[in-house]
Amino acid sequence: MSTPRWSIEQVVALAPTPARYAGAEGLAVPGRWAGLGADDRALWGRCRGSGREPYEAMVDHVELGWRCSCPSRSQPCKHALALLVLWVRGQVPADATPLGVARWLDGRARRPATDPASAGDSAAAPTAEPPEPAGTAEPDPGPEAPPLDLDASRNERLARLLDGLVELDRWLEDRLRTGLSDPALGRYETWDALAARLIDARAGALANRVRRLAGVVGTRPDWHEVVLAELGILHLLAQAGRRVPDLASPLADAVATACGWQVRQSELLAGVPETDTWVVAGRSDTREDRIEVRRVWLRGRRGQWAMVLSFAAYRQALDASLPVGSELTADLHRYPGPSVRALVGSIGEHGPARSTPPPAVDVAGATDEIGRWLAAEPWADRVPVTVRAAATVADGRWVLTDATGSLALAPDAPGLATLVAAGAGSAVDVTVEWTIDGAVPLTVHLPDRDLDIGPVADDSFVSAA
Amino acid sequence: MSISVHWHELVTVALLGTDRRDPPPAPDGAVADIVADSLGDTPAARMLTAIAATTVARRAGVRPGPPAPALAPPPADARPLVTPAAAARWRAIVRDWPVLEDEWLLTVARGGWRLPPDVLVGLLRRHRRDAVRWARAVAVGGPAATWLVEHRPELDRPGRRSAASSVDDPLDELPGLAVAPELVGVLEAGAAAASSALRAVLAAGVVPAQRNVLVNFVARCRPDVLGPLAATLRAAADDLGGPAAGLTHTLADLAVARAAMLTELAAQ
Numbered sequence: 001m002s003t004p005r006w007s008i009e010q011v012v013a014l015a016p017t018p019a020r021y022a023g024a025e026g027l028a029v030p031g032r033w034a035g036l037g038a039d040d041r042a043l044w045g046r047c048r049g050s051g052r053e054p055y056e057a058m059v060d061h062v063e064l065g066w067r068c069s070c071p072s073r074s075q076p077c078k079h080a081l082a083l084l085v086l087w088v089r090g091q092v093p094a095d096a097t098p099l100g101v102a103r104w105l106d107g108r109a110r111r112p113a114t115d116p117a118s119a120g121d122s123a124a125a126p127t128a129e130p131p132e133p134a135g136t137a138e139p140d141p142g143p144e145a146p147p148l149d150l151d152a153s154r155n156e157r158l159a160r161l162l163d164g165l166v167e168l169d170r171w172l173e174d175r176l177r178t179g180l181s182d183p184a185l186g187r188y189e190t191w192d193a194l195a196a197r198l199i200d201a202r203a204g205a206l207a208n209r210v211r212r213l214a215g216v217v218g219t220r221p222d223w224h225e226v227v228l229a230e231l232g233i234l235h236l237l238a239q240a241g242r243r244v245p246d247l248a249s250p251l252a253d254a255v256a257t258a259c260g261w262q263v264r265q266s267e268l269l270a271g272v273p274e275t276d277t278w279v280v281a282g283r284s285d286t287r288e289d290r291i292e293v294r295r296v297w298l299r300g301r302r303g304q305w306a307m308v309l310s311f312a313a314y315r316q317a318l319d320a321s322l323p324v325g326s327e328l329t330a331d332l333h334r335y336p337g338p339s340v341r342a343l344v345g346s347i348g349e350h351g352p353a354r355s356t357p358p359p360a361v362d363v364a365g366a367t368d369e370i371g372r373w374l375a376a377e378p379w380a381d382r383v384p385v386t387v388r389a390a391a392t393v394a395d396g397r398w399v400l401t402d403a404t405g406s407l408a409l410a411p412d413a414p415g416l417a418t419l420v421a422a423g424a425g426s427a428v429d430v431t432v433e434w435t436i437d438g439a440v441p442l443t444v445h446l447p448d449r450d451l452d453i454g455p456v457a458d459d460s461f462v463s464a465a
Numbered sequence: 466m467s468i469s470v471h472w473h474e475l476v477t478v479a480l481l482g483t484d485r486r487d488p489p490p491a492p493d494g495a496v497a498d499i500v501a502d503s504l505g506d507t508p509a510a511r512m513l514t515a516i517a518a519t520t521v522a523r524r525a526g527v528r529p530g531p532p533a534p535a536l537a538p539p540p541a542d543a544r545p546l547v548t549p550a551a552a553a554r555w556r557a558i559v560r561d562w563p564v565l566e567d568e569w570l571l572t573v574a575r576g577g578w579r580l581p582p583d584v585l586v587g588l589l590r591r592h593r594r595d596a597v598r599w600a601r602a603v604a605v606g607g608p609a610a611t612w613l614v615e616h617r618p619e620l621d622r623p624g625r626r627s628a629a630s631s632v633d634d635p636l637d638e639l640p641g642l643a644v645a646p647e648l649v650g651v652l653e654a655g656a657a658a659a660s661s662a663l664r665a666v667l668a669a670g671v672v673p674a675q676r677n678v679l680v681n682f683v684a685r686c687r688p689d690v691l692g693p694l695a696a697t698l699r700a701a702a703d704d705l706g707g708p709a710a711g712l713t714h715t716l717a718d719l720a721v722a723r724a725a726m727l728t729e730l731a732a733q
Contacts, residue, residue, distance in 0.1 A: 169510075169513075172513055173507065173509040173510055173513060174509075176479060176482065176483050176509035176512050176513055176516075177482055177483050177484050177507075177509045178482045178484065179479060179480055179481045179482025179483075179484070179485070180479050180480050180482075181480050181481065181482075182482070224476055224479070224480055225472075225476055228475065228476055228479050228516060228520075229516070229520040229523075231513070231516060232513065232516035232517035232518075232519070232520040232521075233517065233520060233521075235513040235514070235516065235517045236517040236520075236521065239517075354549075363529045364529050366529075367527050367528055367529045370527055371524075371525050371526060371527050371528075372525075374521070374524045374525040374527070375521075375525040378520075378521040378524065378525065390535045390536070391536075392533050392534065392535050392536050393533070393536070393616075394530065394531075394533035394534075399530065399533055401532055401533040401535065402532065403532055404529060404532070405528075405529025405530055405531060405532055406529055406530040406531060406532060406533045407529060407530070408530065416617075417586045417590075417613070417617045417619070417620060418582050418583050418586045420536075420613065420616055420617060421582035421583075421585055421586055421609065421613050422582040422583075424536075424538050424539055424609060424612070425535050425536040425537060425538035425539070426535070426538060434527075436524075444582070448546070448549065449549045449552070449581070451581075451582065451583045453583065
């Protein structure tokens with residue numbers, strides 16, 4: 001049995017800085033490498049660099065560690081990261097373990113588990129396992145991996161997370177003390193340093209939120225309000241995260257997931273699945289840093305929502321296996337909480353090419369659904385709802401309206417023109433994503449077709465799926 | 466004091482910082498209770514609690530705005546809607562075979578079809594800087610197109626209203642395309658002659674520069690030869706081998722796509 005490959009987001013999260021990852025991407029070209037190979041435990045290869053001799057790089061992708069002959073003092077170096085990127089893309093062939101790599105792995109196995117160098121050949125190696133963004137399932141260790149003291153490992157991770165949350169709250173207080181007009185907020189390093197610290201603390205989801213916020217400062221007239229509200233949500237999560245051991249189970253799980261607590265895919269898939277017939281109600285692509293994120297919203301026959309996330313780095317294809325308007329009977333495995341996010345398990349059957357659209361509510365019903373969702377998960381930044389309403393203009397802004405009220409639409413939503421054309425002044429069924437900027441139309445459900453109008457990834461960034 | 470007013474007070478103080486301005490008192494109610502229960506011992510910590518509680522209250526308390534008057538609809542259009550398969554074909558053509566797009570739209574016009582909303586928006590957006598094709602999209606789009614451009618000006622052609630020139634008949638003949646000289650004579654020929662001539666050109670060897678004129682031939686030959694032409698090309702590809710085989714398969718794919726396009730848009 002082979003070890004599952006990482007996701008590209010895990011590699012990104014491992015990079016000490018965005019610049020280091022960008023440098024690695026430039027090296028992640030098979031033509032620059034010789035002797036590439038991989039097995040269930042390690043990756044290896046020789047990369048042509050600026051020196052006369054190629055750099056020998058190897059990565060232990062199970063018991064995270066790396067080694068490279070390059071002179072870089074920053075760990076992991078761009079060669080180790082590039083090796084991981086190539087592997088994630090499927091560009092590292094399986095091969096027998098070379099003697100040098102086997103010796104290195106053997107040496108690592110002999111070191112005490114508490115030795116910091118056990119994470120790599122450098123004591124500066126920051127982690128003992130791949131860090132990941134929010135709620136991402138981590139790959140399972142291979143069968144050859146030595147047994148771990150799971151309780152000790154979990155306690156160590158929890159302690160790091162709690163330390164990170166304390167630091168986050170201290171940082172937030174500093175921002176409030178000096179004010180949002182502090183010029184430091186306009187510098188990316190201010191945010192990036194905190195994000196890096198949160199990644200160290202295994203709070204990848206919070207690190208993502210912090211990095212997103214860095215991109216908001218100064219970019220819109222109301223950025224102060226947007227940033228302030230998000231600082232409030234970060235404080236909420238920092239406080240709730242520190243109380244996780246005292247919270248009731250579903251809420252504790254939801255908070256931990258929102259902070260970035262990792263769960264193993266095998267644990268998720270081993271749980272009791274939620275089996276239903278699911279309609280693919282909407283799709284939305286967003287760029288987050290150097291990753292394109294695809295959210296696919298599923299609606300079960302029993303009315304429950306679920307979301308399947310997928311990711312693509314530069315030139316990778318996004319998952320196109322769940323086309324909007326189709327339906328499938330499948331097992332979904334939700335993240336702890338129970339979260340709206342889920343993995344698709346076994347698929348029983350794909351339904352007809354065109355499904356029965358999800359049931360729509362009126363505008364008042366839609367705001368009720370959104371409000372209930374946000375009351376349960378105040379940190380949610382997107383909430384799906386299917387509403388029957390007409391697109392129109394009120395006070396210079398596009399809204400969805402009916403006799404029960406109106407719901408603001410996001411002004412920059414790319415699907416707005418198609419929504420207006422589809423309705424032509426009348427009500428249509430439309431699945432939207434609520435965001436702080438307004439509702440983003442994702443799908444117009446017409447009697448004979450579903451129009452996928454959600455934001456689409458830039459095709460110069462991702463390859464055609 | 467409402468939550469909304471309190472929020473604006475929080476924003477004002479947050480801009481200046483709590484080192485320079487005291488946090489505002491929370492309005493009586495849940496937010497004030499939460500701030501009172503918070504463990505924060507500094508003004509900044511207490512204000513963070515107020516910001517978090519107020520943000521949650523504002524978001525979870527989202528209420529609909531007042532109903533708004535609906536837009537006046539465009540004049541009715543009784544034409545049948547282009548089928549989902551034909552609309553999907555347009556998206557594939559735009560991606561893979563843009564040489565067929567003019568014919569697709571003119572065939573829609575001649576068949577008396579109405580454009581679906583996503584295709585109409587896609588055409589207007591795609592051809593904003595092409596006077597003829599934009600005008601063609603508006604003409605085929607009918608009253609819905611004019612109505613839509615009024616409401617979504619970003620779909621309008623830049624400078625259209627001030628431009629002196631206008632397009633006389635956007636639904637005029639299909640524009641001509643440069644075709645390989647050896648094939649000009651068989652553009653209107655039957656299946657046997659067209660297939661034979663194209664195969665002869667391919668067998669003589671083609672350079673990359675010839676690709677476009679061969680593609681243009683398949684895009685403009687008689688529709689009834691497309692099926693036999695595709696079959697002949699598939700068979701020839703195996704004999705030709707080498708780089709010509711790849712181009713031959715490509716031309717066969719184009720012939721199949723064009724034949725399917727015309728079938729989907731056959732008159733109702």
